[in-house]
Amino acid sequence: MAEQVKLFGVWGSPFVRRVEIALKMKGVEYEFIEEDLTNKSPLLLKYNPVHKKIPVLLHNGKPICESVVIIEYIDETWKGTPILPADPYDRAMARFWAKFIDEKCLPALWKACWSKDEEQEKAMEEACELLKTLEAQLKGNKFFGGDNIGLVDIVANFIGFWVEVLLEATGSTDLLTDEKFPMLCKWKHAYVNCPVIKENLPPKEKLLAFFRARQQPTSGPKYE
Amino acid sequence: MAEQVKLFGVWGSPFVRRVEIALKMKGVEYEFIEEDLTNKSPLLLKYNPVHKKIPVLLHNGKPICESVVIIEYIDETWKGTPILPADPYDRAMARFWAKFIDEKCLPALWKACWSKDEEQEKAMEEACELLKTLEAQLKGNKFFGGDNIGLVDIVANFIGFWVEVLLEATGSTDLLTDEKFPMLCKWKHAYVNCPVIKENLPPKEKLLAFFRARQQPTSGPKYE
Known part of the structure; x- marks a missing residue:
């Protein structure tokens, strides 16, 4: 079959x-x-x-x-390019950081993107704190997975691509600046230019138009 | 070394x-x-x-x-008794249900245990809905892992032991009754009597005293 x-x-x-x-x-x-x-x-x-x-x-x-x-x-x-590392400790670290992104970074970033004024300022600060923790995790590597894309990089696609589009759609200042997050910015650049990622991101203009049409100040569109 | x-x-x-x-x-x-x-x-x-x-x-x-x-x-x-199944699909199912327990059941049960009156009634209803979903997952098996304790059973220890003690400490009615959850009740009985679980549960009276001393109507003690 x-x-x-x-x-x-x-x-x-x-x-x-x-x-x-x-x-x-x-x-x-x-x-x-x-x-x-x-x-x-x-x-x-x-x-x-x-x-x-x-x-x-x-x-x-x-x-x-x-x-x-x-x-x-x-x-x-499926065999082929591994997504998680082979070593149990490295696998545990990948799972830990994937969980950190999903449970901590994403809710904070989503709030930072869709809130306004004082609430947004506070949400941005919180998101920045979490991103700082993530930035430190890169430790000079090209990707969270080392030389190659791995689980954490895949899970971080919202940070590498969506956040910028969302902030542009809502007319907010970008979060991931070179001054604040030099390592994450370098990662982001390598990430969106990595063929397997590049070919699997939605068209930026289409996503921007989608978010612009769905601006709901405090929550944003549903995604799941 | x-x-x-x-x-x-x-x-x-x-x-x-x-x-x-x-x-x-x-x-x-x-x-x-x-x-x-x-x-x-x-x-x-x-x-x-x-x-x-x-x-x-x-x-x-x-x-x-x-x-x-x-x-x-x-x-x-470590080798020895496996905790996750060997088959990739069964592993995915174990991870899915462990996540369901942690992200859905536990917050709802915690709230049901520590809230009062109308709020508790609502929280209990919500918790019951989630437990019904979990009950259906047992499908006549002794444990979530089949014949033996596995990841989901381990993660469900709060449901198998803590909930009853907590509800007793806060003077609430037990949730896991035979009428409502016959399969989960059977599971719970087999679970707390399984040697590796039995030997790794805290003493009931000590836990009860701990919770009684820390009754905070809306939140309960911190655990992490």
Whole structure:
């Protein structure tokens, strides 16, 4: 039986793009199914009844949900470029930082992008503190994974690409400046120019127009 | 060089006990360092500068933080009883449900245990909905891991032991009743009587006294 791989997602979601990057790194062919988040398909609800969210990866009829869980599944299922390191300690560190980005950085950055005035100032400060911690983690490496893109880099795609677009859409000042975050800026430049990432980012102008049309001062659009 | 394993924690923490269960399953000898969470040790702050929380596992001088990250590290580092399944899809499912318990069930249950009156009623309802989803996941198996304790069972220790003690301490009605959750109740019974779990739970009366002394109606004591 030919292998069947389907990905349920939306083009502008950083979480869905994470999975696409992982699939491309492994050279896995897949069918992309674009969802309408205002009217989720019966298949999406069937395959992710718990969270009813994208992304969902369907591999030979079996669904996997949650982007980081999916990435680890991809890494364990297909040979090719490794996504997590081989050494258990390095794997633990990758998982720790992926969790830090998802649980700490992303909520803070999302708030910093969509809030206004004093609330935004406070949110920006909080986000900067977290980014400083992340910056220190690069330790002079090109990527969080060392010389090559790894789990943490994939998970950090929101920081490497989405944040700038979001801040531009909401008319805010960029966060990732060379003065404040020299290492993260260098990382970001190498990141968006790395072929597997570059080919798996949404078109900037389209994303900008999407966010501009959906400006909701305190929350922003839903993504999952 | 002899292997050096240290665990920084507190006796009553479900997150620390998870790590102890994993270490015991693997037969790893370790030194337990009891922390005072009101006056965290310089070593804890040194080894977990990001979150400043327990548990921290120190293996030959290298720190690992976050209980689920630590459990996966233990599973990958030491042979012996496996904690995660071997099959990539089963591993993904274990990670998905561990995440569901940590991100959905635990905050809801904590709230249900420590709130009062109407707020508690609402929190209890929400917690019950989540537990129903978890109950369905047992599918007639003895443990979430099948015939043997696995990652999801370890992560669910709060549901299997702490919730009952907490509700007793706060004078609330128990949540896990046979009528509402027959499968989860069966699981709980098998769980707390499974030797590796039984030997790694805090003494019930001591935990009860601890919670009774720290009743803070809306939040409860800090645990990390």
